[in-house]
Amino acid sequence: MVEISGLHKSYITGTNSLHVLKGIDLTIEAGEMVSIMGSSGSGKSTLLNVIGILDGYDKGEYNLNGKVIRDLSEKQAAWYRNQMIGFVFQSFNLISFKNALENVALPLYYQKIPRRKRNKIAAEYLEKVGLLDWATHLPSELSGGQKQRIAIARALISNPKVILADEPTGALDTQTSYEVMELFKEINDSGITMIIVTHEKDISERTKRIIHLKDGFIEKEYKTKLSLNYA
Amino acid sequence: MLDLGVWQEIFSTMGKNKLRTFLTSFSVFWGIFILMILLGSGNGLKKGVMHNFSDATNSVWMWGGMTSMAHEGLNSGRAIEFKNDDLEILDRGFDELENLSGRIGLWGGEYHTNYKNEYGDFGIQAIMPGHQVTENIKPMSGRLLNQLDMDKFRKVTVIGRIVQERLFKNEDPIGKYVNINGMPFLVVGVFDDVHEGETERLYIPLTVAQKTFRPGTAVNTITFTTGNATVAESEVLIEEIKQKLAKKHGFNVEDQSAMGAWNALKEYKQMLSLFNGINIFVGIIGIFTLIAGLVGVSNIMLIVVKERTKEIGIRKAIGATPGSIIGLVILESLVITAVAGYLGLLCGIGLLEFIASKMPASDFFRNPGVDFRVAIGAALMVVLAGVIAGFVPARRAAKIKPIIALRDE
Numbered sequence: 001m002v003e004i005s006g007l008h009k010s011y012i013t014g015t016n017s018l019h020v021l022k023g024i025d026l027t028i029e030a031g032e033m034v035s036i037m038g039s040s041g042s043g044k045s046t047l048l049n050v051i052g053i054l055d056g057y058d059k060g061e062y063n064l065n066g067k068v069i070r071d072l073s074e075k076q077a078a079w080y081r082n083q084m085i086g087f088v089f090q091s092f093n094l095i096s097f098k099n100a101l102e103n104v105a106l107p108l109y110y111q112k113i114p115r116r117k118r119n120k121i122a123a124e125y126l127e128k129v130g131l132l133d134w135a136t137h138l139p140s141e142l143s144g145g146q147k148q149r150i151a152i153a154r155a156l157i158s159n160p161k162v163i164l165a166d167e168p169t170g171a172l173d174t175q176t177s178y179e180v181m182e183l184f185k186e187i188n189d190s191g192i193t194m195i196i197v198t199h200e201k202d203i204s205e206r207t208k209r210i211i212h213l214k215d216g217f218i219e220k221e222y223k224t225k226l227s228l229n230y231a
Numbered sequence: 232m233l234d235l236g237v238w239q240e241i242f243s244t245m246g247k248n249k250l251r252t253f254l255t256s257f258s259v260f261w262g263i264f265i266l267m268i269l270l271g272s273g274n275g276l277k278k279g280v281m282h283n284f285s286d287a288t289n290s291v292w293m294w295g296g297m298t299s300m301a302h303e304g305l306n307s308g309r310a311i312e313f314k315n316d317d318l319e320i321l322d323r324g325f326d327e328l329e330n331l332s333g334r335i336g337l338w339g340g341e342y343h344t345n346y347k348n349e350y351g352d353f354g355i356q357a358i359m360p361g362h363q364v365t366e367n368i369k370p371m372s373g374r375l376l377n378q379l380d381m382d383k384f385r386k387v388t389v390i391g392r393i394v395q396e397r398l399f400k401n402e403d404p405i406g407k408y409v410n411i412n413g414m415p416f417l418v419v420g421v422f423d424d425v426h427e428g429e430t431e432r433l434y435i436p437l438t439v440a441q442k443t444f445r446p447g448t449a450v451n452t453i454t455f456t457t458g459n460a461t462v463a464e465s466e467v468l469i470e471e472i473k474q475k476l477a478k479k480h481g482f483n484v485e486d487q488s489a490m491g492a493w494n495a496l497k498e499y500k501q502m503l504s505l506f507n508g509i510n511i512f513v514g515i516i517g518i519f520t521l522i523a524g525l526v527g528v529s530n531i532m533l534i535v536v537k538e539r540t541k542e543i544g545i546r547k548a549i550g551a552t553p554g555s556i557i558g559l560v561i562l563e564s565l566v567i568t569a570v571a572g573y574l575g576l577l578c579g580i581g582l583l584e585f586i587a588s589k590m591p592a593s594d595f596f597r598n599p600g601v602d603f604r605v606a607i608g609a610a611l612m613v614v615l616a617g618v619i620a621g622f623v624p625a626r627r628a629a630k631i632k633p634i635i636a637l638r639d640e
Contacts, residue, residue, distance in 0.1 A: 107549045
């Protein structure tokens with residue numbers, strides 16, 4: 001699903017160039033559930049942004065679902081994001097003046113699906129995450145766990161190949177974090193590839209493979225007990 | 232991108248930010264409202280003053296005065312009185328004169344008019360047929376005076392609308408006789424004039440007056456029109472006529488009080504250019520007010536975009552193209568300016584109509600209102616301006632990078 005080789009990425013701020021990714025080789029198969037770990041500044045969020053086509057890269061190769069991702073126009077990038085990728089963020093990133101249902105339905109708006117139909121689909125996904133009763137509530141009226149589940153429903157609605165989660169449990173308490181991870185596992189079981197960036201060990205242990213990033217290199221990677229249990 | 236979904240998206244966004252939407256709308260509303268009021272008032276002022284030019288705009292009026300300079304052995308303080316032979320001189324000497332006429336004013340007070348038991352003191356004017364063109368009167372029924380009336384000394388009269396209303400009430404005046412100081416005149420026609428006051432008049436043939444009320448050949452006033460002459464040409468013509476009359480009557484051409492002349496064309500053109508100037512000035516003020524409103528919209532939309540950076544980032548992350556973001560911002564700006572502009576247009580025109588209906592027309596102000604084409608033009612301009620006002624903020628919105636917008640603080 002994700003094939004990356006020799007990936008380099010630098011940020012240029014003024015006269016300083018910050019070399020963040022220094023040659024990443026990474027392959028993630030379809031249906032995998034991977035966590036990317038690393039301390040702050042290790043380049044894990046940058047890697048996620050590149051995988052999510054939110055950011056470009058300088059050198060190397062990146063294939064997503066068999067398509068070369070390179071020098072895309074903003075419009076193409078938007079289309080790929082919409083078709084193939086679902087995002088889940090630490091701070092949920094729901095649109096504050098739209099209710100739960102409208103938030104979930106938004107990706108379908110950009111697929112030009114009529115309102116009635118997309119609201120119907122959104123309701124189905126809300127039901128999947130157990131929040132149908134909260135459909136007309138605004139994000140401000142929901143708890144952190146509920147918000148994250150709304151965001152997950154939104155990530156799922158466009159039927160993506162990959163879900164990218166950037167510190168999805170960073171703003172949640174332990175109990176809620178585990179519930180969210182349980183939801184991720186169910187999603188993964190349905191065949192969707194999951195890539196989760198985290199710095200929490202117990203969260204990473206709930207994925208099947210852990211990739212450690214340090215100073216722009218992959219330091220180590222290994223399979224977890226979870227994968228062995230299911231293997 | 233103009234399908235229903237886009238509108239629903241925009242209206243739901245606007246509906247959820249009511250105060251912001253209202254404040255933005257108001258600045259545009261106000262701009263258009265003021266523009267309409269200014270243009271409409273300018274028009275009212277112009278119509279009011281231009282209304283005073285109820286006579287043919289190319290008319291020239293001349294009257295005799297009192298000399299103030301001794302000239303070729305003649306004393307100052309002589310009265311100059313025009314006579315029939317002056318008319319003949321002008322008629323022979325100047326081909327470009329049209330509708331040449333003498334006029335004797337037999338003003339009210341001394342002259343009483345009655346039909347049966349209805350009496351009135353109206354202005355009686357003894358004229359030649361051409362003067363009716365110069366006065367720009369409109370026949371309502373019957374006919375106007377003609378050369379035959381002059382030649383045959385017919386005691387006929389055309390009466391003004393108000394004279395008809397006062398003396399004849401609902402009766403048809405044509406073919407009836409009115410008495411002017413006891414002398415019967417056959418009513419052959421009724422006329423109307425743009426100036427209300429000038430319909431309180433009766434016109435009779437000059438030749439009749441010179442046989443009856445004012446025996447002799449004197450005429451008080453000479454009037455004529457100057458065809459298609461320009462202001463400069465008409466001024467030259469008047470100067471030439473003055474010289475001719477000065478020679479005949481023996482006064483100095485430089486003597487300002489010996490005779491008077493009023494060139495309607497010159498005054499008319501001056502007023503016209505004055506009001507065109509005023510209208511342009513007023514229009515510019517209005518347009519700048521509007522621009523201030525639009526800059527306001529643009530400014531508020533910029534703040535809106537700034538405020539919505541995160542939201543736009545989210546939208547982009549989940550698949551919004553730059554085009555759809557630009558569309559979102561421009562359409563929002565367009566909807567706000569178009570709706571607010573249209574309301575401003577309606578309110579402005581509505582207020583002008585209200586003023587027009589409540590305020591009596593005066594010599595300075597009447598029928599304020601905006602040309603339909605101007606209103607349409609303003610409406611189109613508002614729509615265009617909405618797009619322009621939205622463009623800069625929209626482009627900024629489209630340039631927002633999702634990774635920066637979504638960065639957790």
